Amino acid sequence: MTTSLAALPWEDRREGTREVVWRYSRNPVIRGDALPTSNSIFNSAVVRFGDGYAGVFRCDDRTRAMRLHRGFSDDGIEWEIDPEPIRFVCGDSDLAEFVYGYDPRVVEVEETYYLTWCNWYHGPTIGVASTDDFERFHQLENAFLPFNRNGVLFPRRIGGRFAMLSRPSDDGHTPFGDVFYSESPDLTFWGKHRHVLGTVPNSWQSTKVGSGPAPLETPDGWLLVYHGVLTSCNGFVYSAGVALLDLDEPWRVLARAKPYVFAPQTDYERVGDVPNVVFPSAIVSDDDRLVLYYGAADTVTALAFAYVDELVRFAKEQS
Numbered sequence: 001m002t003t004s005l006a007a008l009p010w011e012d013r014r015e016g017t018r019e020v021v022w023r024y025s026r027n028p029v030i031r032g033d034a035l036p037t038s039n040s041i042f043n044s045a046v047v048r049f050g051d052g053y054a055g056v057f058r059c060d061d062r063t064r065a066m067r068l069h070r071g072f073s074d075d076g077i078e079w080e081i082d083p084e085p086i087r088f089v090c091g092d093s094d095l096a097e098f099v100y101g102y103d104p105r106v107v108e109v110e111e112t113y114y115l116t117w118c119n120w121y122h123g124p125t126i127g128v129a130s131t132d133d134f135e136r137f138h139q140l141e142n143a144f145l146p147f148n149r150n151g152v153l154f155p156r157r158i159g160g161r162f163a164m165l166s167r168p169s170d171d172g173h174t175p176f177g178d179v180f181y182s183e184s185p186d187l188t189f190w191g192k193h194r195h196v197l198g199t200v201p202n203s204w205q206s207t208k209v210g211s212g213p214a215p216l217e218t219p220d221g222w223l224l225v226y227h228g229v230l231t232s233c234n235g236f237v238y239s240a241g242v243a244l245l246d247l248d249e250p251w252r253v254l255a256r257a258k259p260y261v262f263a264p265q266t267d268y269e270r271v272g273d274v275p276n277v278v279f280p281s282a283i284v285s286d287d288d289r290l291v292l293y294y295g296a297a298d299t300v301t302a303l304a305f306a307y308v309d310e311l312v313r314f315a316k317e318q319s
């Protein structure tokens with residue numbers, strides 16, 4: 001539960017540069033081998049917790065099993081990650097078998113933290129769990145049928161219901177994918193599915209798109225940072241874009257920037273287990289500034305910074 005606001009990990013934009021999103025000079029902040037058993041730590045979730053930060057990390061181990069580990073940090077940069085994976089408390093034996101979990105997102109709704117992740121249940125789908133303390137995680141029903149990925153909860157109810165974005169997919173390295181919106185009164189039963197974002201031909205987001213961090217509420221709409229994928233001769237290229245969604249009917253897209261706002265350009269984004277990937281998965285913010293946590297090249301975790309109003313303006317002016 002949030003008690004007081006920890007300082008935002010922050011570094012000003014370098015003088016003379018004009019990027020809307022700029023990288024932390026000491027990236028990456030978490031190396032792939034930060035745990036004795038880890039191959040890679042990336043595409044992970046961070047939230048404010050107490051007077052610091054907590055996170056749920058995608059740690060692929062050295063057997064290449066995809067696991068979720070919790071972690072804590074005073075400053076959002078130096079992390080203590082639990083070497084043991086999270087063991088979910090689950091009352092339903094049909095759901096309790098953990099085969100794999102990856103690409104977690106965490107969001108606080110009504111003073112409870114909710115974790116969503118890509119969870120195996122006869123294929124990838126959206127796992128959901130709640131926690132108050134990052135000690136005990138209670139696994140709830142999977143939100144959807146397989147196959148689905150990139151399930152991201154909104155930080156408050158909309159029209160009295162929990163709301164989630166997700167990306168229906170296939171069982172493999174999906175060569176398609178649009179973002180959809182769904183609602184639930186109780187986090188068990190989901191419906192009112194609406195189409196939100198599709199792909200854009202001949203662009204950085206021509207193959208598939210998927211939500212990044214939980215949408216950030218602004219006076220101009222929900223600010224959504226999402227990933228878009230291009231299929232190149234050398235495989236997928238994952239970049240990030242921004243859109244604004246209507247506050248009351250988030251399936252209505254108010255603005256969507258045509259250019260990416262952030263794409264793989266540094267060595268640690270271009271070289272790794274999967275080259276050419278930036279995968280934004282968490283935002284922490286104060287009123288004006290935001291910090292983006294992202295996975296780079298499916299290997300490490302990195303930080304980038306932006307001003308909220310500049311991202312909103314980018315979404316509108318480049319729409």
Ligand code: BMA
Pocket residue numbers: 043102103173174238274277279295298
């Ligand atoms: C997606 C997911 C992500 C990953 C990306 C690039 O399908 O597996 O975790 O970052 O591919 O490999």
